[in-house]
Amino acid sequence: MPKSDLADEMKAEVQQAGPVDLLLGISGSVNVTELQGQAPSLLERAGISGAVIAYPDAGGREALDSDSNASAAGFIPYSLTGSDPATLPWVVSSAAQKAICSLAVDLSAKACVVLHGDLKMLSVERLQTLTQAIREKQCDLVLPIYQSRKFDGLLNHGILAPLARALYGQRVRYPLAQDFGCSARMFHKLSELTGGRERGDGSLLWPATHAAMTSYQVCQAIVDVHHQAQTEGLELSTILMSLVGSVFAEMETYAPYWQRVRNSQPTATYGNAAQQTSDGEPVDAKPLVESFVLGSRNLQEIWSLVLPPVTLLELKKLSRCPPESFRMPDELWVRIIYDFALAYRLRTINRGHLMGALTPLYLGWVASYVQEVVARSPLAAEQRFEQLARAYEEGKSYLVSRWRWPDRFNP
Amino acid sequence: MWQQIEESLRESMGRVFTKIATLLPGILAFVLVLIIFLVIAWLAAMLVRWVLMAVKFDERTSSGTSTLTEWTPLHTPTILVTRIVFWSFVTIGVLVGVSAFEAASAESGISAYIFAYVPRVIGAAILLFFGTVIGRFLSRSVLISAVNLNLQYARLLATGVRWLVFVLTAAMVLDHLAIGGGIVDLAFGILFGGIVLALALAVGLGSRDLVSRSLEREAHRPVEAPVEEKLHHF
Numbered sequence: 001m002p003k004s005d006l007a008d009e010m011k012a013e014v015q016q017a018g019p020v021d022l023l024l025g026i027s028g029s030v031n032v033t034e035l036q037g038q039a040p041s042l043l044e045r046a047g048i049s050g051a052v053i054a055y056p057d058a059g060g061r062e063a064l065d066s067d068s069n070a071s072a073a074g075f076i077p078y079s080l081t082g083s084d085p086a087t088l089p090w091v092v093s094s095a096a097q098k099a100i101c102s103l104a105v106d107l108s109a110k111a112c113v114v115l116h117g118d119l120k121m122l123s124v125e126r127l128q129t130l131t132q133a134i135r136e137k138q139c140d141l142v143l144p145i146y147q148s149r150k151f152d153g154l155l156n157h158g159i160l161a162p163l164a165r166a167l168y169g170q171r172v173r174y175p176l177a178q179d180f181g182c183s184a185r186m187f188h189k190l191s192e193l194t195g196g197r198e199r200g201d202g203s204l205l206w207p208a209t210h211a212a213m214t215s216y217q218v219c220q221a222i223v224d225v226h227h228q229a230q231t232e233g234l235e236l237s238t239i240l241m242s243l244v245g246s247v248f249a250e251m252e253t254y255a256p257y258w259q260r261v262r263n264s265q266p267t268a269t270y271g272n273a274a275q276q277t278s279d280g281e282p283v284d285a286k287p288l289v290e291s292f293v294l295g296s297r298n299l300q301e302i303w304s305l306v307l308p309p310v311t312l313l314e315l316k317k318l319s320r321c322p323p324e325s326f327r328m329p330d331e332l333w334v335r336i337i338y339d340f341a342l343a344y345r346l347r348t349i350n351r352g353h354l355m356g357a358l359t360p361l362y363l364g365w366v367a368s369y370v371q372e373v374v375a376r377s378p379l380a381a382e383q384r385f386e387q388l389a390r391a392y393e394e395g396k397s398y399l400v401s402r403w404r405w406p407d408r409f410n411p
Numbered sequence: 412m413w414q415q416i417e418e419s420l421r422e423s424m425g426r427v428f429t430k431i432a433t434l435l436p437g438i439l440a441f442v443l444v445l446i447i448f449l450v451i452a453w454l455a456a457m458l459v460r461w462v463l464m465a466v467k468f469d470e471r472t473s474s475g476t477s478t479l480t481e482w483t484p485l486h487t488p489t490i491l492v493t494r495i496v497f498w499s500f501v502t503i504g505v506l507v508g509v510s511a512f513e514a515a516s517a518e519s520g521i522s523a524y525i526f527a528y529v530p531r532v533i534g535a536a537i538l539l540f541f542g543t544v545i546g547r548f549l550s551r552s553v554l555i556s557a558v559n560l561n562l563q564y565a566r567l568l569a570t571g572v573r574w575l576v577f578v579l580t581a582a583m584v585l586d587h588l589a590i591g592g593g594i595v596d597l598a599f600g601i602l603f604g605g606i607v608l609a610l611a612l613a614v615g616l617g618s619r620d621l622v623s624r625s626l627e628r629e630a631h632r633p634v635e636a637p638v639e640e641k642l643h644h645f
Contacts, residue, residue: 237559291561298558298565302551350548356555 021050022131023109025078025100027093027178028117030055036075038122046124048131054103056080056096056117078103088242089230093117093178094205101182101191111135112187116178120225129221130181133270140216141207142181144223145173145269150373150381151283152226154366157385159244159337166392167251167258168212171267173220175208176243178227182207186216204246213257222271240362241355248344259400264393282374288367289323295360302357306343308410311335318364328368330391336361337392338399346406437516441508448504456497463489502529535584542580546573578602 024043026035035055043051057077078099080092097114104112111134115121121130121144133142146153156174164175182190189210211218251258296319304312314332321327340358344351373381402410463469469487506526513522550573557565582599585591591598 235559237555287561291559294561294563294565295558298554302555349551353551353555356559359555359559 018050020052020104020107020109021111022048023052023054023100023104023107023112024127025054025096025103025112025114026056026117026119027096027100027114028056028089030117030119035119035122038119042122042124042127046127046131048127052076052107052109054078054100076103088234088238090176090178090204091242094203097180097205097207098190098193101187104184104187105191109187110184111181112184113181114179116227118227120227121179121223126221126223126225129223129271130179133219133221134181134183137219137268137270138183138217139181139219139268140183140186141211141218143172143174143177143208143218143220144179144225145220145271147224147226150378151370154369155239155243155362158333158362158365158369158388160247162385162389162392163247163337163341164206164208165264165389166396167261168209168254169261169264170208170212170218171264171389172208172218175206176204177207179223179225180207181221183216186211189214189216203249204243206246206250209250209254213254218267220267220269222269236362237352237356237359240358241352244340244358245344245351245355248341251341252345255403259403264389283370285326285367285370285374286323288363288370289326292326292360292364292367293319295357295364299357299360302349302353303361305348306354306357307336307339310411311339315361323367324371326364326367326371328365330388331395333365333368333388334391334395335398338395338402341399342402342406345403434516437512437514440511440515444508444511445501445504448500448507452497452500452504455500456493459496460489460493463492468492502533531588535587538584538587539580542576542583546576546580549573549576575606 024039032055035053039053043049052074054076055078057079078096080096080099093116100114101112111131113127113130121127130142130144133139153174156176160175161173165171186207190205190207193205193210208218210216296315300312300316303315307315311332314329318326318328318332336358340354343349343354348354349357369384373384376384401408469489506522506529509522509525550569553572554565554569557568562568578599582595585595
C-alpha cells in the first residue's frame with residue numbers, strides 16, 4: 001500500500017483530535033486564506049463533523065496556524081508532484097487526486113471528497129450532495145454532472161465519455177471529473193494506483209473506470225458548476241495526446257476486462273436536472289471544415305497507415321462535401337476512434353504523430369456536430385450525445401475484433 | 412610491314428586471352444561463392460524470421476516507451492533483424508568471393524584493398540539508414556504540425572525538410588565513402604547556400620510589398636479586446 005508523505009507527528013496530531021469522518025482534499029493550487037475563511041463554517045452548516053481539509057503545500061502552514069478558524073476543522077498540507085507550470089492542468093489535478101486518496105488511507109478516513117482548486121464546488125448544498133450520496137445511498141464513487149452549454153466539453157462528449165461508457169459499461173457523463181466523492185474502499189483502490197507505473201508519468205486518474213472494473217457503486221450528482229479549463233496556449237493535438245492518449249493507454253492496460261463487457265448500465269443520478277444545459281452562442285463551422293479538408297488533402301499517407309480503405313474512401317467523399325452540408329456519420333467517427341486506439345496499441349506510427357493526425361478528424365467531427373445541433377434545443381443536443389454513445393456501444397464488436405486479430409484483412 | 416602488324420596483333424590477342432583465361436577461374440570462384448552465400452543468407456534469414464515470429468519478437472519490442480515502428484512504420488523489428496542477417500551473410504560472401512578470386516587468379520592486393528574499404532561501407536550504410544529514418548520522421552512531424560496550424564503549403568514544407576535531410580545524408584555518405592572528394596563538399600555547400608539564397612531572395616524581393624503591407628496593417632490596427640472562445644473542447 002503506498003503511503004502519502006504525511007509526517008508521522010502530523011498524522012498523530014490529526015488522529016488525536018478524533019476519527020476522521022471526511023477528508024476534503026483540494027486538488028490544485030488554492031487560495032489558502034479563502035479556504036481557511038470559508039471551509040470551517042461551511043462544513044459546520046453542512047452538518048459535517050470530523051472533517052480534515054487537505055490542500056497542496058505551498059509553504060503556507062504557518063499562515064494557517066495563526067488563524068483562529070483553523071481549529072474548527074484540521075488543515076493539513078500535502079506535497080503535489082508534477083506541479084511544474086509546464087505540466088498540463090489535468091495531469092496536475094490527477095496527481096493531486098491520487099495524493100489525496102493516499103492521504104485519506106493514511107488518516108483512516110471514512111470518506112473522501114476531492115474538489116477542484118477554484119473552490120466553485122465549496123458550498124453547503126454541493127458538499128451535502130456529494131457526501132450524502134456516499135453516506136446514505138451507499139455510493140462508492142460520486143461524480144458530478146457539470147452545467148454545460150451546447151458547445152462545451154466537446155472532447156469529453158465526443159470521445160472520452162462515450163468511449164469509457166462503451167468500454168467499461170458505466171454510463172458516466174464526466175469520467176475525468178475535477179471533483180468527486182468516494183467511499184473508504186474506493187479511495188483505497190485509487191490510492192493503490194499511485195504505487196505503480198502511474199505515478200509521475202503524466203497519466204491521468206479515471207476513477208469511474210476503476211469503480212466499474214471492481215463493480216463498485218457509481219453515482220452522479222447534478223451540480224450547477226462549470227470549471228474553466230486552463231487550455232490557453234495549448235495546441236489541440238497536445239490536449240488530444242494527453243487526454244485521448246490516456247484513455248487509449250488505459251485500454252491497453254485493461255483490455256482483458258473491457259473485452260468481456262457487453263452493454264452499459266445506467267448510473268444513479270441525484271440532484272435537480274432542470275436548466276442543466278444552456279444554449280451556447282452559435283459557432284461558425286466553416287473554419288473547422290476547412291481544417292478537416294486540409295488534413296484530408298495532406299494526411300492521406302498517414303491516415304492510410306491507421307484507417308482501413310473503406311474509412312479512407314468515406315473521408316475522401318466527406319472532404320468533397322460543401323461546408324454547409326458537411327456531416328460525419330456516427331458510425332464513421334466511432335470506427336475512426338477505434339482504429340486510432342488500435343494504432344496506439346500497435347504503435348503503428350509514433351504516438352505523437354498519431355494524435356496529431358487525429359486532430360483534423362476530430363475537428364471534422366466537431367464541425368459536423370456544430371452544424372447538426374446549432375438550431376436545436378440544448379435538450380436535443382444532449383440527446384445527440386446519447387445517440388453517439390449508443391453508436392460507440394454498437395461499434396464495440398468492431399473494436400474487439402480488430403483488437404484481437406489486428407492482422408486480419410479489413411477492407 | 413604487314414607481317415609485323417599481324418604478329419603484333421596476334422601477340423596482343425594472345426596476351427588478352429591469356430589474361431582472361433587466368434582471371435576466369437577466379438571470377439567463377441567469386442560467382443560460385445556468392446551464390447552459395449546468397450542461399451545460406453536466404454536460409455538464415457528465413458530461420459531467424461521464423462524464430463522471431465515464434466517468440467513474438469515484434470510484440471515484445473513494442474512494449475517499450477519508444478520503438479522502431481514509431482520511427483519507421485513500414486519496418487517491423489523482425490523485418491529489420493532479418494534483413495541485417497541476410498545482408499551480413501551477403502557481405503561475408505562477397506569478402507570470401509574476393510579472397511577466392513585473388514587466390515585463383517594470382518592477383519595480389521585486391522582483397523587487402525576491399526577488406527580495408529568494408530568498414531567505410533558499413534559506416535555509410537548506417538549513415539544512410541539513420542538519415543532516411545530521420546528524414547521521414549522529421550518530414551512527418553513537420554507535415555502534421557503544419558496541417559494543424561492550417562498552413563496551406565504543409566506538404567511543400569514537409570517535402571522540403573525531407574529532401575534537405577536526404578541531401579545532407581547523401582553528402583555525408585559520399586564523404587564517408589571517400590567518393591568525389593572535395594567536389595561533394597563543394598557541391599553540397601553550393602546547393603545549400605543556393606537554397607538559402609533563393610529563399611532569402613524570394614522572401615526579400617517577391618514578398619516585399621506583402622511584408623510592408625502586413626507591417627503597416629499591424630501598426631495601425633486598434634487594440635482589440637480578447638474575444639471569448641465560443642467552442643470549448645475540454
